[in-house]
Amino acid sequence: MFLELKNITKTFGKTVANDNISFGLNKGEILALIGENGAGKSTISKILYGLNKPDSGEIFLDGKKLKIHSVLDAIDHGIGMVQQHFMLFESYTVAENIVYGKEPKKNGFFDRKRAAEIVRELGDEYGLHIDPDLKVEDCSVGMRQRIEILKVLYQNADIIIFDEPTAVLVPQEIEELLKTIKDLAKRGKSIIIITHKLQEVMDVADRTVVLRQGKFVGERLISETDIKELSYLMVGRGIPPREVEKKEPGKLVLDVEDLRYKHEGVSILNGLSINVHEGEIVGIAGVSGNGQTELIQCLTGLLKPDSGKVELCGEDISGKSVREIRDLGCAHIPEDRYEFGCARKADLEETSIMGYEHLPEFSSKGLLNEKHNQEFALNLLDKYSVKYDHMGEPAGALSGGNIQKLIVAREIEHNSKFLIAAEPTRGVDIGAQEFIHDRLMDKRNRGDGVLLISSELSEVMSLSDRIYVIYDGQIRGEFTRAEADTNKVGFLMMGGQNGQD
Amino acid sequence: MNMLAVILNSTIRSTTPILLAALGSAICSQVGVFNIALEGQILIGCFVSIVANYFTGNVYLAVLCGMLGGAAVASIVAILQVKYKAADMVIGTSVNLLTSGLTSVLLSTIFGVRGSFSSPELISLPKIKLPVISEIPVVSRLFEQLTFIDYLSYIIAILMFVYLYKTVSGFHTQSVGKNIEAADSLGIKTLRTQIIAVLVSGALCGLGGSVLSMGQVTLFTEDMSAGRGYMAMASASMGQAHPLFVIASSLFFGICQSAGVLLQNYVPSQLTQAIPYAATVIALSIFGWRAIRKKNA
Numbered sequence: 001m002f003l004e005l006k007n008i009t010k011t012f013g014k015t016v017a018n019d020n021i022s023f024g025l026n027k028g029e030i031l032a033l034i035g036e037n038g039a040g041k042s043t044i045s046k047i048l049y050g051l052n053k054p055d056s057g058e059i060f061l062d063g064k065k066l067k068i069h070s071v072l073d074a075i076d077h078g079i080g081m082v083q084q085h086f087m088l089f090e091s092y093t094v095a096e097n098i099v100y101g102k103e104p105k106k107n108g109f110f111d112r113k114r115a116a117e118i119v120r121e122l123g124d125e126y127g128l129h130i131d132p133d134l135k136v137e138d139c140s141v142g143m144r145q146r147i148e149i150l151k152v153l154y155q156n157a158d159i160i161i162f163d164e165p166t167a168v169l170v171p172q173e174i175e176e177l178l179k180t181i182k183d184l185a186k187r188g189k190s191i192i193i194i195t196h197k198l199q200e201v202m203d204v205a206d207r208t209v210v211l212r213q214g215k216f217v218g219e220r221l222i223s224e225t226d227i228k229e230l231s232y233l234m235v236g237r238g239i240p241p242r243e244v245e246k247k248e249p250g251k252l253v254l255d256v257e258d259l260r261y262k263h264e265g266v267s268i269l270n271g272l273s274i275n276v277h278e279g280e281i282v283g284i285a286g287v288s289g290n291g292q293t294e295l296i297q298c299l300t301g302l303l304k305p306d307s308g309k310v311e312l313c314g315e316d317i318s319g320k321s322v323r324e325i326r327d328l329g330c331a332h333i334p335e336d337r338y339e340f341g342c343a344r345k346a347d348l349e350e351t352s353i354m355g356y357e358h359l360p361e362f363s364s365k366g367l368l369n370e371k372h373n374q375e376f377a378l379n380l381l382d383k384y385s386v387k388y389d390h391m392g393e394p395a396g397a398l399s400g401g402n403i404q405k406l407i408v409a410r411e412i413e414h415n416s417k418f419l420i421a422a423e424p425t426r427g428v429d430i431g432a433q434e435f436i437h438d439r440l441m442d443k444r445n446r447g448d449g450v451l452l453i454s455s456e457l458s459e460v461m462s463l464s465d466r467i468y469v470i471y472d473g474q475i476r477g478e479f480t481r482a483e484a485d486t487n488k489v490g491f492l493m494m495g496g497q498n499g500q501d
Numbered sequence: 502m503n504m505l506a507v508i509l510n511s512t513i514r515s516t517t518p519i520l521l522a523a524l525g526s527a528i529c530s531q532v533g534v535f536n537i538a539l540e541g542q543i544l545i546g547c548f549v550s551i552v553a554n555y556f557t558g559n560v561y562l563a564v565l566c567g568m569l570g571g572a573a574v575a576s577i578v579a580i581l582q583v584k585y586k587a588a589d590m591v592i593g594t595s596v597n598l599l600t601s602g603l604t605s606v607l608l609s610t611i612f613g614v615r616g617s618f619s620s621p622e623l624i625s626l627p628k629i630k631l632p633v634i635s636e637i638p639v640v641s642r643l644f645e646q647l648t649f650i651d652y653l654s655y656i657i658a659i660l661m662f663v664y665l666y667k668t669v670s671g672f673h674t675q676s677v678g679k680n681i682e683a684a685d686s687l688g689i690k691t692l693r694t695q696i697i698a699v700l701v702s703g704a705l706c707g708l709g710g711s712v713l714s715m716g717q718v719t720l721f722t723e724d725m726s727a728g729r730g731y732m733a734m735a736s737a738s739m740g741q742a743h744p745l746f747v748i749a750s751s752l753f754f755g756i757c758q759s760a761g762v763l764l765q766n767y768v769p770s771q772l773t774q775a776i777p778y779a780a781t782v783i784a785l786s787i788f789g790w791r792a793i794r795k796k797n798a
């Protein structure tokens with residue numbers, strides 16, 4: 001074994017995030033670390049990268065015991081990490097971000113020209129091309145990830161840890177990333193990848209280690225296992241196929257006609273029309289960046305469309321504020337959980353009622369009903385099995401998947417007529433994915449309308465009663481559950497025109 | 502013509518303390534610290550300089566003591582606000598009130614006077630006579646009565662620019678204000694960087710205080726900083742914390758001050774004295790508004 005972790009234990013308050021975990025990594029190997037939300041995957045990788053200090057346990061590299069007290073120690077030993085949440089400086093250029101900490105100098109001054117050259121050379125060497133003079137704030141998510149990878153490569157890492165690198169990428173970017181990862185392994189880099197998508201594990205990894213509730217529960221060679229076994233190991237139970245209850249759609253809840261939106265001269269929504277009825281899940285399939293984000297923001301009042309009609313439960317919402325629209329009955333699971341879904345520093349009780357705190361259920365005469373709210377929050381956390389330490393904990397301390405579960409819980413459990421669910425299972429484990437899907441189904445069966453927007457085609461296909469395909473800010477096709485098939489939908493998603501395949 | 506040179510000269514002289522404090526404010530905001538105690542740091546600089554001047558009779562030593570005094574007050578901000586994360590508004594305001602009270606009390610205990618102190622034993626900062634330029638008629642008026650600190654403040658601004666934008670260390674310093682979490686995760690000692698920046702702002706304000714109490718006049722008056730700390734904050738924010746832009750924005754405040762003094766002969770002084778402060782409010786509103794618009798675009 002090239003790298004070995006022995007008996008690592010780490011606790012946060014009462015939570016045992018890592019419980020006596022041991023595993024190893026070979027040179028040039030791709031190891032997938034899998035497990036449910038809060039299983040301790042991020043924690044153990046942060047320990048390896050010097051961001052967390054273990055309570056006990058040892059790490060060996062090439063047979064020598066390592067002392068990792070800080071990130072700098074880890075980098076010195078050739079360990080690099082692409083974190084779940086990117087660590088970039090928005091207003092710095094790509095090159096400045098990549099050379100950070102090991103800057104090229106000329107006469108004692110920062111040599112920015114050389115930095116740009118280095119980034120170009122590095123990009124050519126690994127086939128990761130990016131304009132070094134671009135500001136990070138102008139980079140897409142996929143590009144940001146490329147920057148993080150180049151940063152790690154520039155630091156000369158032999159061991160690279162990827163924490164849920166695909167959670168935020170669109171399918172083409174995922175494919176590219178997996179290719180890059182395989183390529184890096186071929187060049188002798190050792191890779192640890194954390195992901196919730198078992199298909200990716202099967203595609204890219206050589207071996208997988210499974211964690212559950214902080215404990216090591218097993219490891220498998222990929223050549224000797226399959227998705228079913230892995231999901232069984234992760235969750236500790238089999239997952240039955242979904243059964244869909246028949247339901248006749250009722251009245252119209254959302255009616256959008258000819259929605260148009262331009263940003264800085266670029267048309268983003270080009271006459272988009274959709275509708276959602278009571279008791280119906282309507283899915284929007286499409287590659288990210290085809291106007292989904294702007295559509296959601298127009299519906300929720302975050303953006304003002306240039307023209308077009310949006311009616312919610314029969315009322316025109318143009319010119320209404322976000323709060324008015326929410327109060328009309330529009331719940332919203334946002335795409336980006338940290339930007340719109342929660343405040344990192346707010347505690348769990350606050351997070352549970354955020355956006356609804358003004359309703360009589362949660363406050364009266366401007367004062368919060370502390371007792372009721374606490375019970376309400378406890379109930380949510382419990383029902384959605386969110387793993388947490390205590391109620392006063394800030395939302396930012398929860399693991400990525402757990403905070404997502406809490407936001408989903410808040411928005412679904414609020415009995416609104418209409419729910420926008422954008423990437424509702426982003427970053428949650430397969431057990432919790434099932435659970436969230438079931439809750440969305442329940443909502444539909446209660447007679448509410450759900451608009452589901454997801455870049456995960458399988459999610460859209462399995463839940464939706466009706467599917468729209470979005471491309472370039474327009475609806476390119478509409479299918480009922482019976483008509484939809486992956487090939488037809490996929491073809492339209494990639495910009496194919498109906499009737500010409 | 503001569504008149505214009507006089508106005509410009511008075512502008513330069515009133516700019517210096519504001520520029521120095523604004524540079525201090527800029528370095529704090531570059532590392533993400535909102536330092537409101539500039540006013541107190543300037544005032545202590547004025548006072549300590551005069552005390553040191555009186556007892557040592559050495560004006561350069563007095564300047565040094567003024568800077569140390571400013572840094573000492575800044576260390577309160579560094580410890581409570583940066584290290585222990587106390588609220589910036591509370592710390593800044595209390596420090597400003599504290600120094601105002603403290604200097605009044607010390608004024609009466611040390612010198613036994615109230616309101617203001619001046620003495621023939623005090624030595625003022627020597628005025629620099631430029632070799633060739635002082636021979637040219639109108640231009641010489643422009644550079645009249647300037648001390649080495651007036652020139653030094655522009656050199657400091659340029660050095661600060663070179664440090665922040667051209668060196669690796671300055672690059673790291675700036676990164677702390679841009680994303681402290683990321684800087685931390687890349688092994689930068691962020692807390693130390695912030696503390697040093699605050700201390701530097703203290704020293705700069707202290708230097709500004711010395712020129713205020715030993716430059717044009719040689720005396721100490723209670724609250725003689727007269728809101729320059731707040732003007733400096735406005736100036737730094739107008740100059741987007743960029744040292745070279747801060748020179749320009751500080752000159753603007755300098756003009757407003759000298760205009761206020763000049764117009765005193767024609768307009769009631771209560772009105773003219775308000776000019777710099779009105780300019781502060783207007784400048785901040787315009788820049789705040791533009792920043793908001795840029796954000797929403």
Ligand SMILES: Nc1ncnc2c1ncn2[C@@H]1O[C@H](COP(=O)(O)OP(=O)(O)OP(=O)(O)O)[C@@H](O)[C@H]1O
Pocket residue numbers: 012015016017035036037038039040041042043044387388389397398399400401402427429
């Ligand atoms: N800084 C922290 N403070 C308190 N508790 C923490 C902290 N970091 C992690 N935890 C807790 O430790 C446990 C493991 O968290 P970790 O982030 O390692 O999970 P994970 O396996 O990465 O989950 P996910 O798939 O949701 O990202 C969780 O219960 C989490 O709440």
Ligand SMILES: [Mg+2]
Pocket residue numbers: 041042043084163399400401
């Ligand atoms: Mg994680």
